[in-house]
């Protein structure tokens with residue numbers, strides 16, 4: 001790829017840094033374009049956030065439904081990866097069921113992911129999407145497939 005600074009390939013938006021070089025540099029990925037940041041990856045909890053700007057809203061000025069799903073997806077995915085990668089596994093989202101409960105129009109949208117099941121081949125996360133007042137705007141159930149990484 002041309003015209004990309006080398007360190008751009010390693011900008012990980014707060015995700016665990018596992019590769020020397022990424023096919024899609026963080027800032028150019030969907031997560032980077034939308035402005036997602038991961039702020040905490042713990043044992044069985046993780047947090048992410050995004051500032052609510054026009055970029056993440058639909059035309060009526062509320063956060064687009066796809067943004068809730070995408071923020072939940074990256075938070076659960078990266079939290080799983082951070083734990084399974086060192087043992088030789090990879091993780092891919094298998095399902096993402098997101099309910100939109102209350103519109104969010106401004107401030108920061110916060111994702112709080114809690115692991116409900118950490119199995120050998122599947123991990124299941126519940127992700128709360130909260131506004132700055134702690135109100136639940138959306139709720140996601142994300143299932144991750146955990147498999148050995150191909151060589």
Ligand SMILES: CC(C)(COP(=O)(O)OP(=O)(O)OC[C@H]1O[C@@H](n2cnc3c(N)ncnc32)[C@H](O)[C@@H]1OP(=O)(O)O)[C@@H](O)C(=O)NCCC(=O)NCCSC(=O)c1ccc(O)cc1
Pocket residue numbers: 058059062063064065066100101102103104
């Ligand atoms: C669907 C709902 C109206 C159902 O509400 P209910 O489950 O019956 O709960 P309530 O009646 O207690 O309302 C909860 C809150 O919803 C909001 N609400 C409820 N009714 C309304 C109405 N009629 N208008 C506006 N906002 C409402 C409001 O913020 C309520 O909170 P309070 O004011 O504190 O009462 C509500 O859950 C909701 O507004 N959810 C969020 C919907 C949302 O943000 N969807 C994602 C964006 S839409 C989208 O992605 C898109 C649209 C168009 C495009 O071109 C592209 C993308």
